[in-house]
Amino acid sequence: MSITYLDAIREAQAHALRADPRVFIYGQDVGAFGGAFKATKNLAVEFPGRVLDAPISEDAMIGLAVGAAIEGLRPIIEMQFADFSTVGFNQIVNQAATLFWRTNVSCPIIVRLPFGGTSGGGPFHSQCIEAIYAHYPGLVVLTPATVEDAYSMLIEAVAIDDPVIFCEHKFLYRHLKAEKLPSEALPVGKARIARVGRDLTIVAYSAMVHEALEAATELATEGWQIEVVDLRSVKPLDTDTVIASVARTGKLLCVGEAWPWGGVTAEVIARVASEGYGLLDAPPQRLNAKDTPVPYHPNLWTAHRPTARAVATAARKILRQ
Amino acid sequence: MLQTVSEPRADGAAGSVAGAQLAAYRFMLKARLLDDKFAALYRAGKIHGGVFIGKGQEALSAATGVSLKKTDVFAPLIRDAAGRLAFGEPIIDAVRTYLGSALGPMRGRDGNVHRGRPQTGLLPMISHLGAMISVVNGVLFARRMKGISGSVGVASLGEGATSTGAFHEALNQAAVEKLPLILVVANNHYAYSTPNSRQFACADLAEKAVGYGVGSHSVDGTDLAACLATLTEAVGNARAGHGPQLVVANLLRLCGHGEHDDASYIDPKLKKSPLGRDCLKVAEDFLVEEKIADAAQLAVWRSETIREIEDAVAIVQREPAPDPFAEKWCAIASVHLGETHE
Numbered sequence: 172m173s174i175t176y177l178d179a180i181r182e183a184q185a186h187a188l189r190a191d192p193r194v195f196i197y198g199q200d201v202g203a204f205g206g207a208f209k210a211t212k213n214l215a216v217e218f219p220g221r222v223l224d225a226p227i228s229e230d231a232m233i234g235l236a237v238g239a240a241i242e243g244l245r246p247i248i249e250m251q252f253a254d255f256s257t258v259g260f261n262q263i264v265n266q267a268a269t270l271f272w273r274t275n276v277s278c279p280i281i282v283r284l285p286f287g288g289t290s291g292g293g294p295f296h297s298q299c300i301e302a303i304y305a306h307y308p309g310l311v312v313l314t315p316a317t318v319e320d321a322y323s324m325l326i327e328a329v330a331i332d333d334p335v336i337f338c339e340h341k342f343l344y345r346h347l348k349a350e351k352l353p354s355e356a357l358p359v360g361k362a363r364i365a366r367v368g369r370d371l372t373i374v375a376y377s378a379m380v381h382e383a384l385e386a387a388t389e390l391a392t393e394g395w396q397i398e399v400v401d402l403r404s405v406k407p408l409d410t411d412t413v414i415a416s417v418a419r420t421g422k423l424l425c426v427g428e429a430w431p432w433g434g435v436t437a438e439v440i441a442r443v444a445s446e447g448y449g450l451l452d453a454p455p456q457r458l459n460a461k462d463t464p465v466p467y468h469p470n471l472w473t474a475h476r477p478t479a480r481a482v483a484t485a486a487r488k489i490l491r492q
Numbered sequence: 493m494l495q496t497v498s499e500p501r502a503d504g505a506a507g508s509v510a511g512a513q514l515a516a517y518r519f520m521l522k523a524r525l526l527d528d529k530f531a532a533l534y535r536a537g538k539i540h541g542g543v544f545i546g547k548g549q550e551a552l553s554a555a556t557g558v559s560l561k562k563t564d565v566f567a568p569l570i571r572d573a574a575g576r577l578a579f580g581e582p583i584i585d586a587v588r589t590y591l592g593s594a595l596g597p598m599r600g601r602d603g604n605v606h607r608g609r610p611q612t613g614l615l616p617m618i619s620h621l622g623a624m625i626s627v628v629n630g631v632l633f634a635r636r637m638k639g640i641s642g643s644v645g646v647a648s649l650g651e652g653a654t655s656t657g658a659f660h661e662a663l664n665q666a667a668v669e670k671l672p673l674i675l676v677v678a679n680n681h682y683a684y685s686t687p688n689s690r691q692f693a694c695a696d697l698a699e700k701a702v703g704y705g706v707g708s709h710s711v712d713g714t715d716l717a718a719c720l721a722t723l724t725e726a727v728g729n730a731r732a733g734h735g736p737q738l739v740v741a742n743l744l745r746l747c748g749h750g751e752h753d754d755a756s757y758i759d760p761k762l763k764k765s766p767l768g769r770d771c772l773k774v775a776e777d778f779l780v781e782e783k784i785a786d787a788a789q790l791a792v793w794r795s796e797t798i799r800e801i802e803d804a805v806a807i808v809q810r811e812p813a814p815d816p817f818a819e820k821w822c823a824i825a826s827v828h829l830g831e832t833h834e
Binding site: 228 | 615626828
């Protein structure tokens with residue numbers, strides 16, 4: 172049996188619906204159709220009245236979720252694409268994210284964001300906007316990179332009493348497979364050492380973890396032992412695990428598929444520079460997408476986002492210093 | 493013979509029309525005097541930030557509040573002191589929020605009109621207009637999912653908020669879900685300084701209801717009796733399962749957007765028109781004319797209410813302010829997931 176990243180997300184939602192009567196799913200086309208990516212396939216049949224189509228109203232979808240959370244339910248909102256969540260941005264960052272702090276009433280909602288680039292996706296179906304959400308106080312932002320994490324982190328997210336922005340990478344949906352669903356997992360908030368190394372730490376998250384691992388394999392043929400840290404959660408950000416890794420390797424490359432200005436890679440480098448300056452024997456570097464909208468044509472797209480080859484090239488520059 | 497009503501009640505089922513008018517009037521009076529006090533405190537420099545009062549909108553707001561049951565849901569907007577009081581918000585919650593008391597519902601973290609107690613169905617507004625409607629939808633949607641029937645929800649708006657995308661999305665959503673939502677729009681003719689001619693182009697905002705497939709109601713917002721009749725009908729329709737109701741009340745804001753604003757942009761002709769009537773005065777004249785109350789009784793209520801407000805202010809002025817060193821500075825409930833990096 173093999174389970175894809177997408178299957179894991181569907182199974183996690185089925186598990187949540189089965190285990191907790193407070194859970195419901197609301198989003199465009201999630202009902203009988205089973206979702207644009209089929210992440211809710213057959214769930215409307217299995218859980219009648221709890222997997223419901225929404226009108227094309229991202230603002231009202233999130234607002235409804237906040238109201239339902241106030242009333243004690245645990246809504247899961249599917250955004251058809253992360254890019255469209257900007258239409259519901261106000262409700263996420265001003266309504267959901269401020270409710271607990273203002274009123275002491277928690278706001279346990281999950282907003283699932285199918286995000287990240289795929290070939291042919293283009294400017295409006297490819298964006299990585301985790302950093303924008305992470306910037307706002309009051310939100311938890313998760314970025315699972317593996318089938319196992321997609322499953323266990325989504326189940327854990329349902330139990331979190333705060334708004335969770337669950338960034339699931341579309342490129343990994345069908346591409347990534349595992350033999351079985353996990354029975355145990357690292358808790359949310361802990362980063363994972365995806366590959367142990369000695370010479371350089373590459374910090375990555377979501378799909379970039381796989382590009383980093385591929386680069387590490389390539390660099391191993393040149394004798395370099397690369398450590399890869401999978402952040403898993405960008406907010407909270409597990410600074411301790413990152414700094415402990417840098418303490419072992421003395422070098423840092425941070426890789427993100429998002430745009431370069433500000434963002435997760437900048438945050439990681441700022442933290443390592445301020446708290447682990449003495450651990451570094453070379454300037455920390457980062458690799459991001461280019462500062463343009465995400466291009467449509469595969470030739471352009473492949474050059475726009477970091478790939479294993481680009482990661483390896485960036486790593487070599489640091490390693491030779 | 494005068495009717496005796498010792499305390500205003502808001503149980504959504506006032507025994508008689510006169511009783512309902514009297515109850516609503518007393519919330520109007522309390523709101524007006526409370527707003528006057530906040531304005532005075534603002535001028536005296538005792539309030540951090542702005543003060544936003546509801547002068548001229550109390551009839552609509554009170555009628556809305558008294559039409560609801562305590563188990564309903566209410567998302568008031570900035571000019572709803574009367575509706576809040578009628579729905580059950582204690583005066584001291586308002587005073588504590590305006591003065592930033594650590595003991596208030598917002599604990600100094602939010603202020604002025606941004607207050608509420610979501611557990612009791614009173615939702616605290618954010619500043620982004622139209623954004624509370626879908627939150628009311630969510631509470632109603634969840635109640636239906638939980639098998640709780642019979643409650644309705646009100647979201648208050650001004651005419652300016654009808655121009656937002658949030659208004660459109662949420663009203664359509666409520667209509668699709670056939671939720672018992674009542675949208676109460678106070679068309680006070682100015683969104684801050686912007687007149688209706690720069691806000692919308694339809695003849696009457698109530699016409700918009702047709703396009704959404706929801707119930708439509710228009711009312712003279714300066715007339716308490718008319719507001720009560722309209723809100724009773726709209727709330728009744730929603731409670732009876734007839735889906736969302738759009739209520740549009742025509743009135744004029746008799747004050748600035750906030751106390752910092754002299755409202756010099758308001759057309760003097762509008763002020764002199766029937767829209768410019770003071771609804772509180774209209775209600776008092778009506779009560780006297782109908783022999784529901786006399787001038788002496790009105791004066792007693794006024795002085796009693798002033799005392800009640802002064803007492804609350806005197807209590808709150810001696811309460812502790814929030815302490816930044818005691819503040820946890822954590823925006824999420826899951827403390828173990830809080831960011832510790834500074």
